[in-house]
Amino acid sequence: MAIEAVVFDIGNVLIRWQPELYFDALMGEERRRAMFAEVDLHAMNERVDAGEDFRTMVYDTAERHPEWRDEIRHWHDNWVKLASPAIDGSVTLLRALRARGVPVFFLSNIGEGPLEQGQEIYPFLGEYDRAYISGAMKVVKPDPQIYQMVEEDCGLAPETLLFADDRAENIAAAEARGWQVHLFETPRGWGECLVSHGLLPEGVAA
Structure with missing residues (x-):
């Protein structure tokens, strides 16, 4: 799918x-x-x-x-x-996805206060279609409940969600619910994953 x-x-x-x-x-x-x-x-x-x-x-x-x-x-x-610096390659990928009309969500273990501070410095932290923030949801990854809450809120089937996280346990919990996943190590690797799914054109990952 x-x-x-x-x-x-x-x-x-x-x-x-x-x-x-x-x-x-x-x-x-x-x-x-x-x-x-x-x-x-x-x-x-x-x-x-x-x-x-x-x-x-x-x-x-x-x-x-x-x-x-x-x-x-x-x-x-x-x-x-x-919380610095910005990982510029990932920011480029986020903006490239949104420019192509691909919905971008955040799913992060972060408090509301830290996110508000971050948004004052990093404009891209306000560039999303939906944000799922543990501090507001009162549930943290890798608790399966947080993934279920995302599914129920966005209304999308788990297998239509592609999730990048740097922690293996968070990825495993999402995968167990049927999400497609990528264990983040570098922006290049994440970009290649997005290209492989047809979400971005060749060359963006470079």
Whole structure:
């Protein structure tokens, strides 16, 4: 069955998401490792992804760890620098799809607050036909419920959705529901996948 919508993850597909690199530059790798060992910042972020208030969650975590207070607050105050740079090749593919009239959806584990910050800096984060954001949906990938919610909302058959994500467990969960999938590694590989489905012309992936 033909693809009727292309679904993009955001982190590490459209924008780089490796906050450790930001903190290495901010405070040095040794101190960053010490902070991440003491404070589970990724667990904090997962709670934001699941719908907790962004600023409250980060600032409360900072207050519980006063020795790292200023550094932890960067997770909120400088989020657009943590989530950078844009992955330009993927942005090109997103825009090429939309220019050809192919519906583009987002399906991302991201809080509403971080997405709003990102949209102020990255216009392409507002360039979609439908956005499915875990922070608003209160469900995170790879929970099968989030994929079911997408299907019910868009009304498309699972096999007509083509989904790119950088995490194998998220891809596996979508594939189990019948979605067509691509494990994202590079924009070139994703572009070649889109060409193979007849969604983009030869040469775009280059």
